[in-house]
Amino acid sequence: MGSFEKKVIRFWEIFINQNGYAKVLTGLKNTLIIAVVGLAIGIVIGTVIAAIEVMPKYKRLPKVLDKICTFYVGLFRGTPIVVQLLVTYYVVLPLLGVNMPPVNVCILVFGLNSGAYVSEIMRGGILSVDPGQMEAGRAVGLSYTVTMMKIVVPQAVKNILPTLGNELIALVKETSVVSFVGAADLYVAFSYIGSNNYEFMVPYLAMALIYIVMVMIIAMFVRIMERSLRKSDRRN
């Protein structure tokens, strides 16, 4: 009985007195920024890719763009995110001569990565919208792009919101690898606390708890958003 309690007390001491909480807060902030901004970038990229993929392909330009998108999606779905982080941080950026703080690199890579996944989700969403919606938009003289943006994509997003929530949750959890390139996330914060007194049981348990709570809060937000977007449905 006594040993676990002692561990908790030691953890608490470091957490409060030795600046542990500041590290955890920074980690939490970085985790959330990487996941949320990454998803935002991913949604933009994914929507563009999906719109290109469902475009009618009579002309040469959509065909070429489609090939590029297929390559992009294949590349980012075909390699683990850790590999993408490492390659971007240690190969691509140095070759380009760009110097970027690790967190920004992570945002970039997570955005590119989730773009590949979101594109497939979004494509499904766009295909689930009645083709009559696109026809009606075109028939009143709106262009393909405008109809896509104003009519089809908003309806598609409504349909895929639960899946997008899933993607955000997956991203939040995947951020636990960003310490590979030196970004300070929750893992870095808690292993700092752990290595301070050679005791990892409680810190890692606390880390797990924080992840669970974070995911539950996100799930709740997604539900609320879903409900507010369903106002154009008959049943709400």
Next chain:
Amino acid sequence: MIDVIDLRKSFGGVEVLKGITTTIREGEKVAIVGPSGSGKSTFLRCLNCLEDPTSGSIIFEGVDIADMSVDINIHRRHMGMVFQQFNLFNNKTVLENIMLAPLHVKLTELRKKKLKNVFIRLYNLFATDKKPLYEINTTRQQIRQEVRDNALRLLKRIGLEDKADVYPSTLSGGQKQRIAIIRALAMSPKVILFDEPTSALDPEMVKEVLDLIKQVAEEGMTMVIVTHEMGFAREVATRVLFMDDGQILEENTPDQFFTNPQNPRAKEFLSKVL
């Protein structure tokens, strides 16, 4: 107004339209009838290039819109279309449905003019021959107000002004179709294409939609109507096209067509539906 010359359309290897040539004059109400699978809807959808014709030309106000290089969006603004399945925008309220296209077109025009003026001002700074600026006599708010007023006026006309802020999913089929018709009218089109406007309606709602179409017809709007409502076609149309197997087999006045059809297949068709 619309000259269709040897219009052909194939899906895969199947030729659905086999060379259609006809002219739709201003003020005419053309009814297209025929058995299902005869290519009526495809023909109508080719008229505003929702289906791209495989060959042939469609001359609308002097421009061949079947040519892929023309900006079809500009010409579609003058051709309203009403669908069998209504196709109201589900994510927009009724009022937004009606306002969307006119507002977008007018605001885009304004934005383009403003942008051009910026360039002209820049040019005028350095050039000795000053170019005149484009005249801008409306603001965004004024345009919005104008479009909104027009939409509300149209809604009032069909007696649905209390539905302005609801979403289409709460409306009946008849209400949806009437709103789809005024959505087409809101662009002040020169011609309206109707693709079986009453086929997806419950029987008791057919009349309210047909009445509105009749009203619009009486105001002199040019119309092309694909329909299975023979009585309606006879009453409203000034000309009837009978299509079968991707061709126009008979072209006649409604009286002539319904009392004394010339083509044997038209005779057979009418004996089945009348």
